[in-house]
Amino acid sequence: MxxxxxxxxxxPMTVSRAFKRDSSVSDATRAAILQAAETLGYVFDSTxxxxxxxxxxxxxxxxxxxxxxxxxxTVRGLSEGLRARDLQILLGYTDYxxxxxxxxxxxxxRRRPEAIVxxxxxxxxxxxxxxxxxxxxxxxxxxxxxxxxxxVVGFSNADAVRGMVDHFVRRGLTRLAFxxxxxxxxxxxxxxxxxxxxxxxxxxxxxHRLIDAGAPPISMAEGAMAMGLLLARFPDTQAVICVSDLxxxxxxxxxxxxxxxxxxRIEIAGFGDYDVGAVCVPALSTINPFPRQIGSRTAELILSxxxxxxxxxxxxxxxxxxxxxxSA
Amino acid sequence: MxxxxxxxxxxPMTVSRAFKRDSSVSDATRAAILQAAETLGYVFDSTxxxxxxxxxxxxxxxxxxxxxxxxxxTVRGLSEGLRARDLQILLGYTDYxxxxxxxxxxxxxRRRPEAIVxxxxxxxxxxxxxxxxxxxxxxxxxxxxxxxxxxVVGFSNADAVRGMVDHFVRRGLTRLAFxxxxxxxxxxxxxxxxxxxxxxxxxxxxxHRLIDAGAPPISMAEGAMAMGLLLARFPDTQAVICVSDLxxxxxxxxxxxxxxxxxxRIEIAGFGDYDVGAVCVPALSTINPFPRQIGSRTAELILSxxxxxxxxxxxxxxxxxxxxxxSA
DNA sequence: CTGAAAGCGCTAACAG
DNA sequence: CTGTTAGCGCTTTCAG
Numbered sequence: 001m002x003x004x005x006x007x008x009x010x011x012p013m014t015v016s017r018a019f020k021r022d023s024s025v026s027d028a029t030r031a032a033i034l035q036a037a038e039t040l041g042y043v044f045d046s047t048x049x050x051x052x053x054x055x056x057x058x059x060x061x062x063x064x065x066x067x068x069x070x071x072x073x074t075v076r077g078l079s080e081g082l083r084a085r086d087l088q089i090l091l092g093y094t095d096y097x098x099x100x101x102x103x104x105x106x107x108x109x110r111r112r113p114e115a116i117v118x119x120x121x122x123x124x125x126x127x128x129x130x131x132x133x134x135x136x137x138x139x140x141x142x143x144x145x146x147x148x149x150x151x152v153v154g155f156s157n158a159d160a161v162r163g164m165v166d167h168f169v170r171r172g173l174t175r176l177a178f179x180x181x182x183x184x185x186x187x188x189x190x191x192x193x194x195x196x197x198x199x200x201x202x203x204x205x206x207x208h209r210l211i212d213a214g215a216p217p218i219s220m221a222e223g224a225m226a227m228g229l230l231l232a233r234f235p236d237t238q239a240v241i242c243v244s245d246l247x248x249x250x251x252x253x254x255x256x257x258x259x260x261x262x263x264x265r266i267e268i269a270g271f272g273d274y275d276v277g278a279v280c281v282p283a284l285s286t287i288n289p290f291p292r293q294i295g296s297r298t299a300e301l302i303l304s305x306x307x308x309x310x311x312x313x314x315x316x317x318x319x320x321x322x323x324x325x326x327s328a
Numbered sequence: 329m330x331x332x333x334x335x336x337x338x339x340p341m342t343v344s345r346a347f348k349r350d351s352s353v354s355d356a357t358r359a360a361i362l363q364a365a366e367t368l369g370y371v372f373d374s375t376x377x378x379x380x381x382x383x384x385x386x387x388x389x390x391x392x393x394x395x396x397x398x399x400x401x402t403v404r405g406l407s408e409g410l411r412a413r414d415l416q417i418l419l420g421y422t423d424y425x426x427x428x429x430x431x432x433x434x435x436x437x438r439r440r441p442e443a444i445v446x447x448x449x450x451x452x453x454x455x456x457x458x459x460x461x462x463x464x465x466x467x468x469x470x471x472x473x474x475x476x477x478x479x480v481v482g483f484s485n486a487d488a489v490r491g492m493v494d495h496f497v498r499r500g501l502t503r504l505a506f507x508x509x510x511x512x513x514x515x516x517x518x519x520x521x522x523x524x525x526x527x528x529x530x531x532x533x534x535x536h537r538l539i540d541a542g543a544p545p546i547s548m549a550e551g552a553m554a555m556g557l558l559l560a561r562f563p564d565t566q567a568v569i570c571v572s573d574l575x576x577x578x579x580x581x582x583x584x585x586x587x588x589x590x591x592x593r594i595e596i597a598g599f600g601d602y603d604v605g606a607v608c609v610p611a612l613s614t615i616n617p618f619p620r621q622i623g624s625r626t627a628e629l630i631l632s633x634x635x636x637x638x639x640x641x642x643x644x645x646x647x648x649x650x651x652x653x654x655s656a
Numbered sequence: 657c658t659g660a661a662a663g664c665g666c667t668a669a670c671a672g
Numbered sequence: 673c674t675g676t677t678a679g680c681g682c683t684t685t686c687a688g
Contacts, residue, residue, distance in 0.1 A: 001666070010674075010675090011674070011675050012666080012667095013674070013675060016665095017667095024673055024674085025673070025674085026674090029673080029674085043438060043462075044666090045666070046666095047375065047379045047440055047664090047665080047666090048666035049667070050375045050379075050680095051665080051680050051681070051682085052665075052666045052680050053667060054668095056375060066394070066400045066403055067397050067400035067404065069395055072400070075394055076394060088418070088435065088439075090418070091417075109371050110373065111375065111416075112373060112374070133369050220603050221603070224607060246603070250607050253608055253609050256609040275548050275549070276548065278548075279549055279552060279577070281584040281585055330681090338658075338659090339658070339660080340659095342658060344683060345657090345683095353657070353658085354657065373680095375680085375682085376664090376680070377681080377682055377683070379665070379683095380663075380682045381684080
């Protein structure tokens with residue numbers, strides 16, 4: 001920077017200002033400085049800037065998986081919203097593992113982010129403590145935790161599934177099943193299953209048709225296998241709700257392979273409103289939790305929090321029931 | 329850190345060492361220091377560490393889209409490989425836009441990454457210049473550029489599609505079509521189309537059955553629309569190769585909606601070996617470019633480059649032809 | 657194995 | 673609109 005200053009005939013401080021957006025430098029001076037920087041091949045060093053100004057311009061974000069269209073949409077909403085303020089996202093994935101999440105959170109906090117966004121409301125004790133002491137805005141997403149750490153942008157996974165159960169029961173179907181994954185890892189999946197069971201019980205119906213499809217995330221192939229099991233174990237099932245559209249699509253294909261007509265013989269519903277569910281034949285009934293909106297609302301929240309601290313807020317997103325051909 | 333040092337009765341320098349992996353501190357001292365840090369709620373400040381040590385422990389990575397299973401797999405391979413050395417990924421997506429890529433690269437270089445990984449071999453002039461002058465390892469992926477900037481881990485998109493064309497022609501099919509996107513944005517898609525056209529010409533066949541499905545990335549729904557157009561414009565088409573499995577799946581569903589039997593009336597192939605293609609009925613023939621391996625090989629390369637600079641290397645991945653029910 | 661001194665490259669704070 | 677001074681919180685370097 002000193003070299004650029006010399007070349008442009010100004011002080012380093014002026015060079016520093018020229019590289020900021022709205023700081024007061026005359027247009028002519030700024031142009032000369034940027035010209036000199038270009039010629040010298042100077043690249044601004046954020047590291048030093050961050051240390052001195054005590055601002056990293058990072059927002060740390062953890063998601064369970066990077067290879068998931070729902071979370072990818074949330075990250076997209078976030079990063080588009082944060083770009084306006086030139087905030088960069090520090091993205092990490094936990095692989096649906098709370099220990100890994102803890103590791104990531106520790107790494108991220110060392111980078112002094114302006115805010116941190118995590119997926120879900122369940123964390124290791126240590127992770128929770130680190131977030132509580134971080135002295136930056138903390139946002140939990142994709143869930144409505146009972147005891148939030150800070151802010152929340154999410155929805156109730158249990159209630160969303162309840163809406164789907166209600167829909168089936170209203171139409172007179174009573175023998176409903178749920179395909180999901182291992183209860184330990186995916187807390188949102190577990191919440192959805194719990195929502196299924198409670199809703200069934202509230203309708204006075206039995207909720208024993210539960211197929212465990214393995215460790216989350218449940219893939220399309222695992223959904224297909226689970227449907228095979230379901231048809232074998234509970235052949236009288238009238239409708240099945242799957243933990244995601246991916247497993248629901250797998251289940252649908254298994255029916256196609258076995259020539260089990262959907263929705264005539266069995267109805268299928270998913271979760272997440274993934275592309276595949278809108279395009280497949282028949283199209284999948286599903287629940288849209290508005291993942292993109294979760295991201296954009298979180299971004300808005302963070303921006304307003306950086307301007308002025310505010311008491312913890314809970315922004316609830318209302319998922320939408322989408323009925324398509326797979327459920328008549 | 330000074331506070332922790334005081335609490336532990338040592339100098340700040342010793343605290344600094346205690347937080348590093350293999351630096352020489354007695355076990356007892358380290359334990360006392362970490363204990364003191366925990367009690368005081370001290371969180372190590374990477375920002376200062378980075379500035380002084382001139383190491384950021386970042387690897388910058390740009391991908392066209394975060395919402396794409398193929399690129400997500402590459403990022404996964406990368407981040408797993410880099411975790412061994414505690415390198416964090418600074419991930420950005422370009423939205424298939426070279427201008428956006430340039431913007432990202434500029435932002436990223438200011439953070440002083442240890443290396444930078446970009447997708448594809450086409451960049452704006454300025455982006456290319458920045459990368460050339462960056463004085464860090466540069467890796468271009470998912471392509472085999474004619475004039476690489478630095479290192480390369482990728483494959484020829486054109487040749488991969490040629491293999492699929494050869495397969496169809498060998499089986500006696502001659503009226504082949506290609507469904508792809510707008511030529512400007514997605515250079516890998518364009519390369520695949522070019523590969524299709526050249527291969528057809530080399531076989532002495534006409535390559536006029538080209539359906540433009542819009543701006544990349546081509547969605548499943550766009551694939552479906554494109555199949556509608558294809559059936560209308562070139563009803564005698566025997567087989568269609570799609571720029572990705574997503575569009576291929578969309579095309580397949582359109583055939584199902586129109587009761588056009590696949591593969592009997594028309595055969596379909598995709599690209600990328602996405603999950604959906606393995607599960608759908610019939611399953612999609614496709615090309616597996618080993619996206620995870622692109623990431624892990626890139627990570628290996630970067631690790632070896634950080635140990636000792638080496639002349640530019642081109643690591644070629646050989647895509648695999650996968651034949652399934654959609655192509656008889 | 658531990659400590660003291662100096663400084664990484666930028667910008668806050670103040671002055672003009 | 674521009675400049676001067678001091679220092680962000682670590683770690684390099686050298687010494688013991």
